[in-house]
Amino acid sequence: MDKSGQSRGSPKEGAVRTRTLSLAASFIAVSCIAHAQSATPGGMPPPPGMNLAESAAMRFPQPVRVGDLLHRTVLQPVESQNVLGTVREVVRTGSGTIEIVIDFGGFLGFGTRPIAVPVDAMVLLGQDMEVVAFTPQQLRKFPTFSPTGTTPVPNDTIIKVGLAKPSH
Amino acid sequence: MRSPFRPDDVPDPAILDNHRPLIKSFERRGLIRRGLSLGALVMLTGCDVKRPEAVESALLAISRFNDEVQALLFDPNKLAPTYPASMILKPPKFNAYYDVMDVKPVNGATWRLELSGLIADRRPWTIQDLQALPQRTIVIKHICVEGWSYIGGWTGVPLRTFLQHVGADLRAKYVAFKTADDYPSSIDMASALHPQTLLATEYAGETLADPFGYPMRLRTAVKLGYKNPKWVTAIEVTNKYPGGYWESRGFSWFAGL
Amino acid sequence: MSAAVTARGGRTGRRLHPLPVRIMHWINAVAMLIMITSGWGIYDDDVIIRGFHFAKFLRLGDWAAWSLNWHFAGMWLLAINGLIYLGYGVVTGRLRERLLPIRVSELLHTVRETLHFRLEHADITTYNAVQKLLYIIVILAGISQVVTGLAIWKPVQFSGLVSLLGGFQSARVLHFIGMAVIFGFLVLHVVLALLVPRTIWAMLAGGPVLARPGSRAKAPGP
Structure with a gap:
């Protein structure tokens, strides 16, 4: 070698x-x-002095159809690929940012609660998605998603999501 | 916490003073570089170097034997299963030996495909030249050595058509690739001539995106994912074993599916 | 040991575990351990059960390339040894003699006895119904591992087999389940052997001489 x-x-x-x-x-x-x-961490906050959008831009965001994101498994970017939840819907907030609503936590799909994670904190990993900018501990503190003040993004809309390579 | 690596007998600090000039000169001669590569080795092996050389060479010998077996098992006429376009994963899954943030996009306008080795016409190719050749679209499964897979749709000139066009010696043993991301790779001629081996320039009917090898990458249905170099810049036809990035690190060379 | 058994047996007869079986058993033990632990190294590169990976110290091979190299070296040992074992077992009639027949009533009886901790093991020369079933299951699992492994290794050359197994990912899962079955057997097998250490010695030295070759009559207990 x-x-x-x-x-x-x-x-x-x-x-x-x-x-x-x-x-x-x-x-x-x-x-x-x-x-x-x-x-260990499974959450890579943006480098100092860089906001979420800037760090997401470094991950070569690719066009993806919103409908193709629904029901995707959301993983933690660690070797054991812990399941964080499933994509429930994609919404646009009042300020115009796009958020992915995840049925978060629970066990085998039971006992989940929806949380909204900024799309810039997430990446595409093949058929799945990952949350890269927040650890599961941080996500646990996210408020339960309430649709008030947000608008659902239709399935045929194309949005851009960054990429990641497999973690192992 | 006390490091398990700390020696029990700490040397007399005076030694440092006595040998300061020597240490200085040593530092100049790339201590950091050496330390870093040792660190890199450790990262690779996970803190303990536990692969005796004899075991390593025995395993590599068996792996080379397996390459021969794989070549025997390879049926050049056997086609990989194909799928409807509706099953294409968009975008495809990214992987490389580095993080996606370290991808260096290639300028398609100035990009040239260089040719060398046993090829009659070794003039460089532009992307337009490549796309002027007969194209083929295949919807095939990408299978990674790690175990994951996805269905992708690729368009490009079949490598066979290209090699015939430039007058390559089709009896040569290897087709080798150089890439913009320093990821040398090579495949056997039989796999290079397989109808599902393309110099791909499009994915799902669109120009290949930067992280997936724009402007041109190899895409073959008969090899594991790591035998599909992205951002190809040069092709060589040769009889001398060219190896590859992962192959020199222990992965099987043939890696046929 | 040999002399003692021969003396007890009264004459030189066929051993419970003839030498070829003992050699093949221990080769298989090594091969299985190589395949299972290197397989765990390969598994960890892309886990099948999300949230579960094998700890680094359990894996053979310090990273995926070497786990793969171990796996593709071990496969020859496992497959060749396994083929010879099955060939030997069929030709000599050992497989049929030792593993068949299994009667459901016998099976239920052994399960009941086991649950009451009244497991009969004075005679190690015949297998009870549960043992027979477990050995048949593990042999079938071993064969299944070779088949699913071939499908994962060469999914294009054996694309028909892959689609029979429900696709590439499904073949991977089946290969993983096969490992789990074999590993489960291995744990049970080792625990039971440790509980009746005579069986380990028998697999090393041959065990008691069988009363009459080919007959299923019980050999004298040691």
Whole structure:
């Protein structure tokens, strides 16, 4: 494997080898921690100084028919692909932003409650969707969706949604 | 928390002072680069390097043997199942060896397809040149080595038509691809000549979108997803094993479906 | 051990587990462990049960490519050993002799006895109805794994088989269920073997000599 071949390169000086090893060990420790952290959250808030829309724009938003989003499974972007809910409908808020109404939580589809998540916080992952900008803990604090002040987006409308690659 | 990697005997700090010039010169010689690549290795292996070299080479030898078996199992006339256009997933599923945010779109106007190797006419091609050749549309299943799949609709010139047109040596062993995202790939000639192997320029009847390989990508129904390089910039026909991005990291080369 | 059993048996006869069976059993044990744990590594790349993945320490292969390489190496061991085992079992009549017939009344009796913790295991040379059923199920599951595995490996070359299995994703799920059946068997098998350790020794050394080759008469208990 070329990757390991590359990193196995050791310093020629024997005197510095031990220190290199301990330095390398600390790198290993640090990257292990970084690795462990990156694998857990399942919510990637936009980088500092960037709002949701700007970060969504970096995810190459693709046109998708609203009707094709309905009933999609909404996943947490982690290896185990935890189910967060199902897409119930797509609405436009009074301020014009598009939100995806998710039947959130529950177990096997029972005991869910609708929450509205900004489309810019979500991505398409093949036949499913993912919430990338909020963790499940944050979503749990979302208010239960109330249609007042929103208008449903018709099925034939084309909206744009960002992409993600599979998490594993 | 105490790091499990911290040595029990901490060296005398004076050593640092005694060897400061040496350490400085060492740092200049790419300590960070080396540390980072070690870190990258660890990320890849998940904190413990537990693949003895003997095991690794035995597994790779079996994988190469399996490539031969796969080539024997491959029937060049066997067509992959096709589906109605209504089943096409729009947009398709994105995947790459990097995050979608790191996709670097290619300028279709200045894009050229370079040709090399055992090809008679090696003039570069524009996207219009490619689209002037007979086109074919296939609605096929994309199967990823990870296990997921989706139905996609692809249009483009069959690679067979293209290779015949440019006078490629169709008895050569490999067709290799270079891409704008540094993802070299290669397939066997039999799969390259399969009727469901396209130089795709459209998805679901629309120009290929940036994250899916605009202006041109390979799309073959007879290989796993990772054998379908996007943003293809060069094609080489060769008898010398060209390998590929994932293949050099342990994945099977043949990867036939 | 061998001498002792022979002495008890009075003559050199056929062992409960002839040498070929013992070799194939342990090869199969290794092959199954390779296939199951590397399969877990492959599974984790795109989970089938949403919300469930196998912990990293359970997987064979440090990431997907190596889990796949283990899986596609282990498949030869499993398939070739399995074919020889089935061939041997059919030709020698061992499969029929040991696993058939299963009578429903016998099955219900054993289940009842088991539930009352009165499991008869003084004689390890004959299988009770539940054992017979479990061995038949695990052999069928093993064959099913080869078939569904072939469908997943070569879904275009064997597209007819794939559609018979209900499509590619359905073949994956069946392959996963097959693993679960085999894994469930494995757990039970190991637990029961540990409860009656003589059976483990028998699978290593051959076990008691059977009274009369080919007959289903009970061998003298050790």
